[in-house]
Amino acid sequence: MILGFTWSTDGDITVVNYNLYDYFIMKINNVGVPQWQLHLGGSNDDFTSSIIQTNDGGYLVGGVSASNDFDVTLNNQWGNQEIWIVKLSPSLGVNENYFQNKISIYPNPNSGKFILYSNKNLSNIKVFDIMGKEVWSVGASSNSMFDIDISQYSQGVYYVRSVNDQGDVDIKKLIKE
Secondary structure (H helix, E strand, O other): OEEEEEOOOOOOOOOOOOOOOEEEEEEEOOOOOEEEEEEEOOOOOEEEEEEEEOOOOOEEEEEEEOOOOOOOOOOOOOOOOEEEEEEEOOOOOOOOOOOOOOEEEEOOOEOOEEEEEEEEEEEEEEEEEOOOOEEEEEEEEEEEEEEEEOOOOOOEEEEEEEEEOOOOEEEEEEEEO
C-alpha cells in the first residue's frame, strides 16, 4: 500500500481532488503494478499518516481532516483539524483479480524452464524476482505460447507479468526449485 496526500489536478493520478489536500491511497501488487487508487476528503485540507490491514482484509486509514463535507461527515469544527479514521472494505468496490488476459504456467514449481500459455496473443512478458528486479523479458511478439528459461537464476519465488495485444495485464507467481 502507498499512502499519502495529494493536491494533483493535472491528470497524473486517476482521481480528482475536491479542493486542497486529500488522502491518497494506492494498492500495488508485488511487482509494482497499481491495482487501485483512491482519494478521500472534503473541501479543506485532509492529511493521512497511517494505514493498517484489518483481519477481514480491509484497511484502516488514519490522519487528520479540516473538512466537514464530501467524504468527511463527522467533523463539526469547520476549519479545525481533527483526527479522521476511515475503514475501507477489502475490495473497495473493485475486483482486483479481474483480468482479460489469462496465462498459465507449466510446470509450476519448476527448475527454471517452463511454458507460458495465454488465451490471447501476448505483446510483452517480463519475469521479476521477489525483489522486483527484471530477470527475463520478451516484447513485440504476437504469440500465445512461450518457452521460458530462467534456470541460471537462484531458487525462489518469481513473478511473471504478461500484457496482451489489447493491453490487459496478468501476473502469476512462479516457484523455481
